Amino acid sequence: MLDIDWATYLVYLSMSNQQIKGHLEAMVLAILESGPAHGYSIIESLRSESDGLFDLPEGTVYPALHRLEENGLIKSSREVVDGRERRIYQLVPAGLGSLKESRAAWQAFSSAVSRILVVNP
Amino acid sequence: MAGLLICSISNFGGEPLMNAIENYLDELNSLLETSEKHKKEILGEVRDHLLDSTAEKISLGISSSQAEHEAVNAFGSANLIAGGFNACEGAKATKQAPIITLLSGILVLATFLIVAWSQPRNTSSASIFQQITFFLGVISVQVALAAGICGTSRALSLWKSLENSGKDRAFIKRALKISLLALQIGVAAISVNFILDSVHNKSSNRTALVLGMVVMIAGSIAGLASVTKLRINSSNVIQEDYSIHSPGILSLGERVISVIKRHPIVPLLFVAILSGLSGMNKAETSTLQQALPWGAAEVMATVLGYLLIGPYLGLREPRSESSAFN
Numbered sequence: 001m002l003d004i005d006w007a008t009y010l011v012y013l014s015m016s017n018q019q020i021k022g023h024l025e026a027m028v029l030a031i032l033e034s035g036p037a038h039g040y041s042i043i044e045s046l047r048s049e050s051d052g053l054f055d056l057p058e059g060t061v062y063p064a065l066h067r068l069e070e071n072g073l074i075k076s077s078r079e080v081v082d083g084r085e086r087r088i089y090q091l092v093p094a095g096l097g098s099l100k101e102s103r104a105a106w107q108a109f110s111s112a113v114s115r116i117l118v119v120n121p
Numbered sequence: 122m123a124g125l126l127i128c129s130i131s132n133f134g135g136e137p138l139m140n141a142i143e144n145y146l147d148e149l150n151s152l153l154e155t156s157e158k159h160k161k162e163i164l165g166e167v168r169d170h171l172l173d174s175t176a177e178k179i180s181l182g183i184s185s186s187q188a189e190h191e192a193v194n195a196f197g198s199a200n201l202i203a204g205g206f207n208a209c210e211g212a213k214a215t216k217q218a219p220i221i222t223l224l225s226g227i228l229v230l231a232t233f234l235i236v237a238w239s240q241p242r243n244t245s246s247a248s249i250f251q252q253i254t255f256f257l258g259v260i261s262v263q264v265a266l267a268a269g270i271c272g273t274s275r276a277l278s279l280w281k282s283l284e285n286s287g288k289d290r291a292f293i294k295r296a297l298k299i300s301l302l303a304l305q306i307g308v309a310a311i312s313v314n315f316i317l318d319s320v321h322n323k324s325s326n327r328t329a330l331v332l333g334m335v336v337m338i339a340g341s342i343a344g345l346a347s348v349t350k351l352r353i354n355s356s357n358v359i360q361e362d363y364s365i366h367s368p369g370i371l372s373l374g375e376r377v378i379s380v381i382k383r384h385p386i387v388p389l390l391f392v393a394i395l396s397g398l399s400g401m402n403k404a405e406t407s408t409l410q411q412a413l414p415w416g417a418a419e420v421m422a423t424v425l426g427y428l429l430i431g432p433y434l435g436l437r438e439p440r441s442e443s444s445a446f447n
Contacts, residue, residue, distance in 0.1 A: 038169070039170055040169070056197075057195070057198070058170065059197040059201070059205075060205060063202070063206050064205075067209050067212070070212070071281075086169055087166050
């Protein structure tokens with residue numbers, strides 16, 4: 001379950017799919033931080049971790065994964081999962097570094113928005 | 122939901138919905154603009170996902186044909202997904218294009234310098250045709266340099282970016298093709314100049330001239346052909362059309378160009394005067410009086426080049442376009 005405060009939740013609600021797409025790579029890296037996964041389980045995690053808030057077309061995760069791999073932030077391998085060969089993605093050190101930068105940037109952004117949007121009682 | 126019902130009803134007694142996944146994959150295959158090997162990987166991965174998604178829906182009690190259809194719908198339109206993959210391929214190509222252009226330019230320049238160094242000094246004034254061809258060659262190389270810098274600076278600003286738009290990719294491809302085309306024209310003009318020089322100058326090293334011409338022409342043609350062949354995929358089918366530019370020094374070139382675009386007079390005057398003086402210096406004439414027209418011609422060519430080609434290189438604001446840095 002995603003643990004967020006109301007201010008951040010309001011920011012999420014106001015974001016269009018376009019804006020979510022801009023953060024998709026960072027969220028994919030965050031999911032891979034828990035361990036290697038294939039595309040289907042990544043999109044399932046995105047949906048469940050956001051309580052259904054992130055409802056992008058499922059296929060959009062694959063170009064994001066390919067972009068991340070192209071930029072050396074993740075790597076892929078073919079493995080047999082449930083009797084079928086799948087492409088499994090895992091985070092590499094450069095990806096972990098990028099994820100930390102994304103987290104710091106998001107913290108700074110959401111704190112600034114919260115300070116402006118949330119009215120103190 | 123109504124759409125799904127209509128779809129399933131209309132398919133009773135007709136083509137079964139079991140082909141929904143294969144039809145989708147066929148459509149995706151026709152829209153992808155990547156290498157065959159990459160296409161095969163993508164389609165395999167997409168098929169795996171759709172089969173997983175279908176299996177999950179069947180486990181929830183949905184019929185297999187309906188589950189397949191829903192899985193395809195949830196995946197996203199083939200246009201959208203193919204656009205994402207094509208943009209990824211395009212991003213890779215926009216890194217290769219400036220490197221190819223630079224290598225082509227270096228090869229031509231190095232060859233020209235070697236050939237020029239290998240020639241004995243010609244003390245007599247060049248004929249008018251030699252002067253014209255040399256002037257054309259220099260102007261073309263200046264255009265090639267300017268276009269190359271514009272295309273490369275945009276590519277550099279996107280170097281570490283995970284997202285770049287079809288508009289940016291189209292600009293990079295256009296700028297670098299202009300650069301390589303101008304380089305070819307310059308090479309042709311210089312080659313004619315070499316031929317005229319070998320005719321008028323009996324002591325010229327003809328072997329070096331011929332070899333130099335062949336290498337320069339081959340190098341410039343190979344560069345243009347390679348960049349044209351790259352899958353830069355400027356037709357961005359995704360509706361959102363934005364780039365995330367790299368911070369810091371990688372975007373320095375773009376910021377400078379943005380300043381030039383907003384305040385063009387001073388940089389244009391500076392470049393035009395420099396071109397004029399350079400033109401007079403390079404003019405193969407005996408007197409300053411004879412060199413002056415070439416200097417003036419360089420100034421005019423620089424201003425005209427800015428007016429005509431500037432909008433295509435992002436140096437001048439056309440009526441409808443704007444840069445990401447404005």
